[in-house]
Amino acid sequence: MITKGERTRRRVLERCAPVFNTKGYSGASMSDLVQASGLEKGGIYNHFVSKEQLALESFDYAAGIMRGRFDAALAEKDGALERLFAVVDVLGALVEDPPVAGGCPVLNTAVESDDAHPALKERAREAMSGWLRLIGRLVKDGKESGELSPDADPRSTSSVVVATLEGALMLSRLHDDPAHMYRAVEHLKRYLESLEEGE
């Protein structure tokens, strides 16, 4: 059974995650968070010990939505290539349908936190490691089943797939033009096809 306190906490995270994802951790002021959450400042501090704690849990909330999308996309797919395409499509959708407003929470948190916020950086690193491992495992499975070439490199493929899509998201958001992402998705699908055994 979900208590009233848990419902309030959840609602605050739903409402504050887009604030952090659009303005950044440093750019999101307490007054922005008060306004978004609908609670008084003291009410927020009843549920979260600090702005940092609220930011960390807001990140987890947004990362959890992405995890759900990967699970849903993969549940319907068979075969390594089809599953890799599904991962590309989930990340490609970040341009038009981010998990919360403001784009990719992992990219945003990674870029803001890399020099400045160790606890947030650690959160972003864990989420990103999960995505890289997922892609690496799909490549490994595809090699073992014989669908992908023995030369396919799980680590290289996972770096290239994530780098290309996150970079394309940045370009599309900067130029307000989804074409960069469409080109990245197309490029990666041709690249992944080139990893098929016998190609």
Place this chain on the structure above:
Amino acid sequence: MITKGERTRRRVLERCAPVFNTKGYSGASMSDLVQASGLEKGGIYNHFVSKEQLALESFDYAAGIMRGRFDAALAEKDGALERLFAVVDVLGALVEDPPVAGGCPVLNTAVESDDAHPALKERAREAMSGWLRLIGRLVKDGKESGELSPDADPRSTSSVVVATLEGALMLSRLHDDPAHMYRAVEHLKRYLESLEEGE
């Protein structure tokens, strides 16, 4: 002749650009900038009308270093593929030798400013457009000279090259591991070779 005022301005930009590039525009406080510049707050405002103006000119300073690197790398190279490789290497070097501390100023500014700071976003967009146009022009020249295949697409190539390298920079900085960038550079060089006529 360079006046004392111009020398001071230049020194402030050299010292403040790394502060903005590591902490972000919102994260860089006036006291950070006072400390880095060695001037009093009033001294900074004698040279720059606002924190935003200082941030914009700090961005231009860092973007100018990148422009100088592209010019230097291209001056020594002949042929489309060799010139495209030179561009890849300049961006690949961002991991180990950023123009100012904190990684790529265009990536950092793009991600922080896309929802929040229109004037900074415009600056990042102009710099990024220059990089995309440079790559597109090299591909176009290579098609015209017959070195690259008629099927090579200047816009797709420029989106993919920049996206992959900027995304790989983010991964390498997040994981404190240059391997993501090395894999991206390797992948792009194979991809660019596949655009050669007769490949």
